Amino acid sequence: MFGVYGVVAIRLASQSAPINETAMTNKKSSTPRRPRPADNAFKGETIRGGVNEPTYGGALSFMRRHYAKSAAGADLAIWGVPFDAATSNRPGTRFGPRAIRAASAILEGDPQYPWGFDPFAKLSAVDVGDCSLDYGNHDEVPREIEKQAKEILATGATLLTLGGDHFVTYPLLKAHAAKHGPLALVQFDAHQDTWHPEAGRIDHGSFVARAAIEGLIDVKHSIQIGIRTHAPATHDIEIVHGNAVETLGVAAVAKKILKRVGKKKAYLSFDIDALDPAFAPGTGTPVAGGLTSREALMMLRLLAPINFVGFDVMEVSPPYDQSEITAIAAAHVAMHFVSLVAMRRGTK
Numbered sequence: 001m002f003g004v005y006g007v008v009a010i011r012l013a014s015q016s017a018p019i020n021e022t023a024m025t026n027k028k029s030s031t032p033r034r035p036r037p038a039d040n041a042f043k044g045e046t047i048r049g050g051v052n053e054p055t056y057g058g059a060l061s062f063m064r065r066h067y068a069k070s071a072a073g074a075d076l077a078i079w080g081v082p083f084d085a086a087t088s089n090r091p092g093t094r095f096g097p098r099a100i101r102a103a104s105a106i107l108e109g110d111p112q113y114p115w116g117f118d119p120f121a122k123l124s125a126v127d128v129g130d131c132s133l134d135y136g137n138h139d140e141v142p143r144e145i146e147k148q149a150k151e152i153l154a155t156g157a158t159l160l161t162l163g164g165d166h167f168v169t170y171p172l173l174k175a176h177a178a179k180h181g182p183l184a185l186v187q188f189d190a191h192q193d194t195w196h197p198e199a200g201r202i203d204h205g206s207f208v209a210r211a212a213i214e215g216l217i218d219v220k221h222s223i224q225i226g227i228r229t230h231a232p233a234t235h236d237i238e239i240v241h242g243n244a245v246e247t248l249g250v251a252a253v254a255k256k257i258l259k260r261v262g263k264k265k266a267y268l269s270f271d272i273d274a275l276d277p278a279f280a281p282g283t284g285t286p287v288a289g290g291l292t293s294r295e296a297l298m299m300l301r302l303l304a305p306i307n308f309v310g311f312d313v314m315e316v317s318p319p320y321d322q323s324e325i326t327a328i329a330a331a332h333v334a335m336h337f338v339s340l341v342a343m344r345r346g347t348k
């Protein structure tokens with residue numbers, strides 16, 4: 001017992017030993033000591049590698065990535081779609097991309113838990129800003145999102161989108177399916193999103209039905225996790241209800257997802273209301289009895305064998321958030337997406 005405390009004491013002593021700050025910050029000792037590089041979103045010298053900046057200042061791109069006009073030359077593009085006019089209850093997700101970017105500043109520059117590596121050491125990634133939309137012309141919104149998503153995908157980069165309400169996933173699926181064919185949908189959500197799929201409606205509760213009817217997704221390889229509401233149709237998509245995550249456990253649920261998707265190309269859509277309102281209060285249609293953020297993040301990591309070609313995290317509504325709880329959870333979900341891409345594409 002005494003020996004154990006002794007080891008702890010030695011470790012603490014070594015951690016508080018004097019640090020050679022000059023060696024850690026700059027090779028040229030004449031350069032003033034400051035975090036390097038200042039404001040990486042604009043001034044960083046490369047689109048690879050972690051940086052260490054204060055979390056509270058500078059341009060808050062997603063995880064301090066470069067802001068770029070184009071995703072050309074990058075493995076991964078992070079993009080916001082600040083649209084919330086399709087929500088059935090509480091609005092506010094138009095502020096989601098900005099909040100997730102700000103929350104993500106606490107994550108940059110270090111090996112990410114539990115992956116154990118800095119994904120940007122394996123992967124080049126840029127933040128391409130937000131989708132440009134006319135708030136006064138809703139009829140154009142689906143086409144605009146699809147068109148701008150296609151422009152990003154044409155560069156060869158994998159697209160990670162920050163929402164926005166869940167309607168946004170419909171034009172995103174159109175853009176991805178145009179490139180890859182029908183995709184296996186892996187959807188974390190409290191809702192099936194299969195209501196009122198009539199063509200032309202702009203509704204955050206209908207994108208799955210629309211995608212199934214139009215053949216954008218391959219329903220036989222699609223699966224929804226965390227569902228805890230009833231909807232009129234499943235479209236033959238496999239469902240893992242919220243309660244089943246508790247009774248089966250995360251490893252068994254992850255196994256179900258891997259089995260369902262198989263070798264199909266897949267799209268991963270994470271509605272933040274998959275999490276319990278305790279872990280994601282800032283969302284449009286919260287439902288009690290949901291996943292913990294630990295359960296969700298553990299499952300995401302176990303999905304590394306899947307060939308995901310696109311990702312989104314949706315329904316973060318900052319006006320209903322408290323202490324950035326929801327935005328921080330969403331930033332961690334998105335960081336796990338980045339790490340999944342790094343595992344697969346990180347070859348350079």
Ligand code: MN
Nearest residue numbers: 190191271273
């Ligand atoms: Mn939902």
Ligand code: MN
Nearest residue numbers: 166189193271
């Ligand atoms: Mn949804």
